[in-house]
Amino acid sequence: MSFGADSIYREIILEHYHHPKNRGVLDPADFSYQDVNPLCGDEVRIDVRVDGDRVSEVKFSGRGCAVSQASASILTEMVEGKTLAEVKAIGKDELLDEIGIPVSPARIKCALLGLKVLKAGVYGVDHAALIDEE
Amino acid sequence: MATTTSTARLDGAVVRQDFPILNQIEPEGRPSLVFLDSAASSQKPARVIDALSDYYRTSNANIHRGVYHLSELATGAYETARRTIARFINAASPRECIFVRGTTEGINLVAQTWGRANLQPGDLVVFTEMEHHSNLVPWQLIAEERGARLGYVPVLPDGRLDQERYAELLQQGPKLVAFTQVSNVLGTITPAKEMIAQAHAVGAITVLDGAQSVPHMPIDVQDLDCDFLAFSGHKMLAPMGSGVLYGKRHLLEAMPPYQAGGSMIRRVELTHTTWADLPAKFEAGTPAVADAIGLGVAIDYLNELGMERILEHEREILAYAVGRLTEIPGLTLFGPEDLADRGGVVSFALGDLHPHDIASILDSHNIAVRAGHHCAQPLMRALNVMATTRASFYVYNTTDDVDRLVEGLYDAYRTMNGQASPTLSAARSVATATSESEDHA
Numbered sequence: 001m002s003f004g005a006d007s008i009y010r011e012i013i014l015e016h017y018h019h020p021k022n023r024g025v026l027d028p029a030d031f032s033y034q035d036v037n038p039l040c041g042d043e044v045r046i047d048v049r050v051d052g053d054r055v056s057e058v059k060f061s062g063r064g065c066a067v068s069q070a071s072a073s074i075l076t077e078m079v080e081g082k083t084l085a086e087v088k089a090i091g092k093d094e095l096l097d098e099i100g101i102p103v104s105p106a107r108i109k110c111a112l113l114g115l116k117v118l119k120a121g122v123y124g125v126d127h128a129a130l131i132d133e134e
Numbered sequence: 135m136a137t138t139t140s141t142a143r144l145d146g147a148v149v150r151q152d153f154p155i156l157n158q159i160e161p162e163g164r165p166s167l168v169f170l171d172s173a174a175s176s177q178k179p180a181r182v183i184d185a186l187s188d189y190y191r192t193s194n195a196n197i198h199r200g201v202y203h204l205s206e207l208a209t210g211a212y213e214t215a216r217r218t219i220a221r222f223i224n225a226a227s228p229r230e231c232i233f234v235r236g237t238t239e240g241i242n243l244v245a246q247t248w249g250r251a252n253l254q255p256g257d258l259v260v261f262t263e264m265e266h267h268s269n270l271v272p273w274q275l276i277a278e279e280r281g282a283r284l285g286y287v288p289v290l291p292d293g294r295l296d297q298e299r300y301a302e303l304l305q306q307g308p309k310l311v312a313f314t315q316v317s318n319v320l321g322t323i324t325p326a327k328e329m330i331a332q333a334h335a336v337g338a339i340t341v342l343d344g345a346q347s348v349p350h351m352p353i354d355v356q357d358l359d360c361d362f363l364a365f366s367g368h369k370m371l372a373p374m375g376s377g378v379l380y381g382k383r384h385l386l387e388a389m390p391p392y393q394a395g396g397s398m399i400r401r402v403e404l405t406h407t408t409w410a411d412l413p414a415k416f417e418a419g420t421p422a423v424a425d426a427i428g429l430g431v432a433i434d435y436l437n438e439l440g441m442e443r444i445l446e447h448e449r450e451i452l453a454y455a456v457g458r459l460t461e462i463p464g465l466t467l468f469g470p471e472d473l474a475d476r477g478g479v480v481s482f483a484l485g486d487l488h489p490h491d492i493a494s495i496l497d498s499h500n501i502a503v504r505a506g507h508h509c510a511q512p513l514m515r516a517l518n519v520m521a522t523t524r525a526s527f528y529v530y531n532t533t534d535d536v537d538r539l540v541e542g543l544y545d546a547y548r549t550m551n552g553q554a555s556p557t558l559s560a561a562r563s564v565a566t567a568t569s570e571s572e573d574h575a
Contacts, residue, residue: 009491009494009495009549009550014550014552017550040488040489040490040506040507040520040521041506041507041511041514041520041521042488042490042520063520064488064490064520065488065489065490065491066488066491066550067490067491067494104494106494110490
């Protein structure tokens with residue numbers, strides 16, 4: 001393709017879409033949170049178990065477009081073994097760098113939904129607004 | 135002007151020449167734009183764009199105020215547009231046509247004025263499961279404020295309204311019935327005239343959402359006998375910010391004002407005010423004069439194309455689209471099977487692909503469609519889907535646009551599954567074309 005949004009459908013997104021990492025639920029979990037993208041109804045839930053101050057296990061579930069589900073899968077790989085302080089420090093640029101493919105403005109909310117959910121879980125709901133979706 | 139006779143079929147390829155945005159030179163390698171989202175907002179012909187520019191260059195002044203030439207020019211053009219609109223929908227008088235920002239504001243106006251003045255605790259307001267949020271949430275708000283009850287007409291699996299349930303709801307004596315004339319998701323054309331007559335038989339007021347009907351078919355409000363009809367200019371070739379609320383005169387006269395301010399008063403004392411006559415009573419403040427004039431120009435253009443021909447044109451494209459889309463393995467169409475019950479809107483699902491992924495890949499082919507819940511979340515739930523992909527057609531579309539859409543869908547399938555869809559040569563040829571263009575990238 002010579003231009004356009006299909007560039008996001010390169011290997012990393014399709015690989016995680018077809019073969020997601022850490023898909024599932026943890027019950028009980030130390031914290032869980034889920035949210036929807038009101039634009040399209042995409043849903044992501046993330047469950048985390050903590051050992052000491054480190055993430056020992058993380059699972060995501062939900063349904064939606066390839067970008068939202070694959071980026072949630074990528075995110076779970078990023079947070080495994082990290083301390084909660086490190087998880088809190090993950091910014092949107094870090095996740096987008098990990099995805100490694102330009103995400104168009106129309107799809108950025110899809111790509112960041114998992115991170116928004118994770119932050120809401122780790123901080124508590126009120127801090128979800130910390131992730132702005134410019 | 136693209137068309138000269140009123141009897142020949144509409145040729146979308148010729149009409150398209152009147153729309154600058156559809157004739158832009160694309161960057162090298164990028165295919166021409168296929169615009170299939172007119173149900174969200176239509177494109178504008180050069181004549182409408184020029185009308186805005188001409189107004190600001192030659193006639194701009196506030197209306198109904200200045201005792202000078204420019205103001206008279208502006209006022210004259212604004213009121214001419216109102217008369218054009220009244221004739222277009224066959225209103226008994228231009229005074230029955232209130233300029234608003236669009237369908238949403240028109241419906242909110244009725245809910246906030248007629249609703250607040252007339253709804254009593256326990257009264258029933260009826261709408262349908264396939265309404266756009268703009269014909270649903272305003273009723274929820276006013277019902278909550280007034281203590282009124284809400285009832286809804288379910289959508290049947292085939293995309294039509296459950297008329298038996300409608301009849302049952304009418305037996306409960308609703309005060310107001312609100313429904314769409316054409317579904318923005320399914321394209322379903324509701325039997326508006328019959329439903330309005332049934333509502334009137336039990337003494338209900340009727341509000342018709344014309345956002346998807348007025349741009350696409352001949353409308354006669356006196357024949358329909360609707361009490362209110364709201365529609366948007368921007369979906370019918372006119373500027374954004376233009377729209378109309380039609381209301382029967384005796385109802386509008388009995389209603390309290392919507393917003394208060396300049397233009398809508400007759401006499402203001404410090405503690406009391408009397409209202410201006412229609413339509414000024416409902417047009418507080420300086421209106422979007424240029425946009426209203428643009429709506430009048432858009433209607434002139436639509437009249438030249440002919441609303442019957444437009445309806446016929448969209449039917450032909452819809453029939454072609456339904457035929458081609460049904461060929462695609464794994465594609466599910468939503469909406470009535472009988473195309474006589476359908477406007478030029480087609481919603482579908484392609485296997486388990488998410489509509490946003492489909493729309494993004496179509497965008498890479500410069501094909502614009504809508505993906506999502508279409509501001510109709512209750513309908514999505516009734517269809518048991520999160521979202522759909524929707525293509526909608528208008529005067530400038532052609533069957534070639536449909537062919538491009540179908541090719542793009544095969545590419546979406548191939549891209550998301552890493553293979554060509556089975557059995558069809560079209561899929562293979564699309565896959566080949568795609569790999570060629572990747573070489574160029």
